[in-house]
């Protein structure tokens with residue numbers, strides 16, 4: 274019997290959702306950083322084996338939106354919960370629940386699909402705290418399975434995958450077997466650049482950054498020439514991104530280029546320009562242009 278279905282991974286920002294999806298895929302397809310609100314779009318990846326196909330949906334961390342971009346992100350999460358076969362609610366073991374988690378759990382009660390509770394980062398938490406968290410959360414919502422894991426070092430993730438397959442319905446192959454994501458190459462490239470900015474820049478600057486691919490072309494030698502705009506919100510932020518003597522910008526571009534070359538398997542010539550677009554996170558037209566489109 275061939276099984277297939279959609280598995281959405283939801284939870285607060287920074288709990289490790291994207292790390293888990295990458296671990297289950299065995300490939301880095303969703304960007305990861307120590308900063309909350311790294312993921313901004315639903316990222317779909319496809320894991321196909323002999324007897325199953327899972328479509329994972331990595332979602333933005335759930336939070337109270339402070340601007341239109343945040344509203345887009347939260348709409349993406351609620352969209353991900355429609356028509357999925359299984360919802361993985363991920364949290365970390367803090368022993369008690371913050372208001373963020375409580376809010377998500379209330380939403381989760383209304384969801385009809387199967388539900389797993391996954392407590393992540395057990396590599397850095399005491400076993401007692403993990404047990405307390407499992408109990409507190411388990412009392413609020415009924416879960417089909419409860420699994421403590423470490424997405425970072427892969428502890429229990431094989432077990433989690435096995436359980437996911439157990440709960441999947443019989444179904445068709447939705448995507449060709451060699452397809453691992455439905456995301457466009459351009460999108461992944463822009464995300465890689467944003468990830469480097471998130472990791473290398475400090476304070477509030479990285480949250481106000483978007484990356485726009487201006488052009489991406491291959492020459493006769495197969496080298497990719499990629500021109501991008503890095504959008505930020507303030508002139509002062511532009512100064513920080515560029516850095517003294519352009520050093521910060523160079524660092525971001527160098528790290529990004531290395532990853533993009535691995536992704537595309539070809540040499541890459543990457544040019545980045547920094548542009549200021551005041552309050553772009555609240556500007557519907559700019560949001561749309563940058564790919565944060567609210568459908569309906």
Ligand SMILES: Nc1nc2c(ncn2[C@@H]2O[C@H](COP(=O)(O)OP(=O)(O)OP(=O)(O)O)[C@@H](O)[C@H]2O)c(=O)[nH]1
Pocket residue numbers: 285286287288289290291292293304305306307308309310311312313332333334335393394395396397422423424425426
């Ligand atoms: N120690 C430890 N760190 C982890 C684990 N899983 C993820 N992390 C780290 O937690 C941070 C956040 O990971 P992400 O995967 O970006 O978290 P996320 O839930 O996707 O975050 P958003 O996209 O912002 O919602 C990164 O620094 C990861 O390396 C884990 O199992 N153990």
Ligand SMILES: [Mg+2]
Pocket residue numbers: 290291292304305311312331332333334
């Ligand atoms: Mg993420």
